Amino acid sequence: MIKAGALYYTIIIMLIVFSLCTFIILSSFYRRQSIESQIHEEQLDLNVNSGINLLLVNNYIVKPDALVPYEIFANEKPLLLIHKQWGAYEINGARTSWKRRNVEKIGMAGYFIPFDSIVALYMQDLNNYLSITGETRLKGNCYIPKLGIRASYVEGKSYTAKELVFGKIFTSKNSLPEINSEILKFCKKYLTRAFSEEDSVVTLPATDYFSVNNSFFNKTLIYVSDNSLNFDHCNFTGNIILISSDSMVIQKQNLFKDVIIIAPKVRISGNFRGSFQIIASDTVIVEKGSCLEYPSSVLIFPQTFKTDITGFLSVDEHVNIFGCVALINSAGNNNKGKVLLNKGSLITGQVYCNSNIEMLDSVVGSLYTSRFIIETSRAYYENHLMDAVISGVDISKYFIFPELIPHTKKEIIKWVN
Amino acid sequence: MGKLKASTLVESIVAIAMITLILAMGIRIFASESIMHRQSLLLKADILASEMLGETIENKLFIDEEKKQDGYTISKHCSDSNLNANLIIVTISVTIRERKILEKKMLFKVYK
Numbered sequence: 001m002i003k004a005g006a007l008y009y010t011i012i013i014m015l016i017v018f019s020l021c022t023f024i025i026l027s028s029f030y031r032r033q034s035i036e037s038q039i040h041e042e043q044l045d046l047n048v049n050s051g052i053n054l055l056l057v058n059n060y061i062v063k064p065d066a067l068v069p070y071e072i073f074a075n076e077k078p079l080l081l082i083h084k085q086w087g088a089y090e091i092n093g094a095r096t097s098w099k100r101r102n103v104e105k106i107g108m109a110g111y112f113i114p115f116d117s118i119v120a121l122y123m124q125d126l127n128n129y130l131s132i133t134g135e136t137r138l139k140g141n142c143y144i145p146k147l148g149i150r151a152s153y154v155e156g157k158s159y160t161a162k163e164l165v166f167g168k169i170f171t172s173k174n175s176l177p178e179i180n181s182e183i184l185k186f187c188k189k190y191l192t193r194a195f196s197e198e199d200s201v202v203t204l205p206a207t208d209y210f211s212v213n214n215s216f217f218n219k220t221l222i223y224v225s226d227n228s229l230n231f232d233h234c235n236f237t238g239n240i241i242l243i244s245s246d247s248m249v250i251q252k253q254n255l256f257k258d259v260i261i262i263a264p265k266v267r268i269s270g271n272f273r274g275s276f277q278i279i280a281s282d283t284v285i286v287e288k289g290s291c292l293e294y295p296s297s298v299l300i301f302p303q304t305f306k307t308d309i310t311g312f313l314s315v316d317e318h319v320n321i322f323g324c325v326a327l328i329n330s331a332g333n334n335n336k337g338k339v340l341l342n343k344g345s346l347i348t349g350q351v352y353c354n355s356n357i358e359m360l361d362s363v364v365g366s367l368y369t370s371r372f373i374i375e376t377s378r379a380y381y382e383n384h385l386m387d388a389v390i391s392g393v394d395i396s397k398y399f400i401f402p403e404l405i406p407h408t409k410k411e412i413i414k415w416v417n
Numbered sequence: 418m419g420k421l422k423a424s425t426l427v428e429s430i431v432a433i434a435m436i437t438l439i440l441a442m443g444i445r446i447f448a449s450e451s452i453m454h455r456q457s458l459l460l461k462a463d464i465l466a467s468e469m470l471g472e473t474i475e476n477k478l479f480i481d482e483e484k485k486q487d488g489y490t491i492s493k494h495c496s497d498s499n500l501n502a503n504l505i506i507v508t509i510s511v512t513i514r515e516r517k518i519l520e521k522k523m524l525f526k527v528y529k
Contacts, residue, residue, distance in 0.1 A: 050524035057503040
């Protein structure tokens with residue numbers, strides 16, 4: 001027989017049952033909250049992706065360089081969208097938030113060109129022949145002057161293949177395709193230092209052992225210097241533009257990622273590796289063994305300040321550039337600048353030059369030029385190619401091109417969050 | 418057989434009240450069990466909608482579609498967006514016994 005005092009047993013049992021019930025109720029509550037949060041966050045991700053897709057098809061809907069609220073779906077919180085030109089590429093980003101959770105994506109975009117539409121070579125029709133010799137190979141769609149292409153004998157070498165072009169031949173026009181005006185506008189803006197409210201301009205505090213990272217959602221951080229800059233053990237990542245009014249030297253110990261450097265003269269020291277863009281108004285030299293990883297670019301715009309500068313780009317031996325190279329002279333001076341692609345160099349992407357190209361190795365992707373030259377100790381050959389390879393078919397069919405030549409389909413190259 | 422004996426009337430009343438409370442909590446738990454059942458429905462619906470969205474992204478198949486699975490009806494509706502001619506709004510909704518459980522939507526780019 002249990003003695004009187006059942007109340008104590010009842011209290012103990014009740015406490016146990018109460019704890020159990022509380023545990024089940026709370027776990028049920030948190031589970032429900034977690035499922036609802038998960039579903040909501042998935043929709044936030046979809047909204048952000050929708051924002052990026054919207055910017056890829058129409059970036060004019062938002063004012064450039066600033067975060068702009070934009071309602072994509074009715075009855076939903078507006079997204080914050082950002083679009084900016086970034087050298088030869090563009091930046092598209094979207095951000096949204098719910099409770100304390102931020103969802104954001106920002107990516108560098110370029111043009112997707114269907115594989116069979118890739119132009120391997122576009123040579124401006126200046127009423128001349130294209131003469132090829134030695135191991136030269138032209139593969140893919142080639143736009144050649146009306147006079148045509150012919151095999152020639154230069155420096156003791158004759159053309160070694162049976163076909164002149166391994167692909168389709170089209171007739172080129174007497175002008176090169178127009179370059180993207182947004183890129184020209186961007187380069188001119190920063191070469192002439194016409195900064196906007198969306199730029200945060202500061203003086204460069206140091207050129208050695210200096211590290212900075214800036215998100216593309218922030219204002220563009222612009223370091224300006226009037227001196228010659230020689231970077232050593234520096235780390236610059238993201239939304240940063242480095243401007244010098246003299247010259248810049250980038251040593252191989254530096255880490256440059258997604259940034260843009262602007263100077264009249266730029267020298268990339270041997271064996272450097274990095275992914276960034278160069279905008280110069282005079283000369284760029286990329287020394288032996290360097291690799292400008294995808295997506296990089298080298299853009300030379302002479303005549304921004306002085307009319308007697310014609311532009312020079314030297315790509316030394318065993319240099320790889322993934323992205324684009326462009327030398328754009330004004331109309332009066334476009335037969336004077338020069339792009340020199342040395343033996344063992346490889347450019348994957350686009351090359352655009354409305355002056356002269358001396359090409360001793362390979363371009364995989366597209367090459368647009370006014371004329372080719374070969375300079376030897378004994379002679380100067382115009383519109384000749386010797387042992388050069390230009391191929392529009394050896395590039396990945398998923399390659400996203402820089403935005404030098406306008407196209408319609410834009411895709412994200414990489415996320416730069 | 419042992420007898421459970423309350424010593425006072427007050428003690429008996431308190432014990433009865435406690436038992437009533439425990440019963441009430443039990444009913445609450447039962448209700449929360451059905452909440453958990455609803456949560457499972459929601460979770461399953463989310464998985465099914467995500468699967469259909471994944472297939473749409475992978476195959477770039479922008480056509481209206483409806484399928485039934487485990488008692489759920491998953492339907493995809495594609496319509497032109499008024500933001501741009503190259504955009505399509507894909508809405509995926511999951512219903513069970515004609516009751517909409519969840520809806521997901523996304524803008525896709527389709528170059529025309």
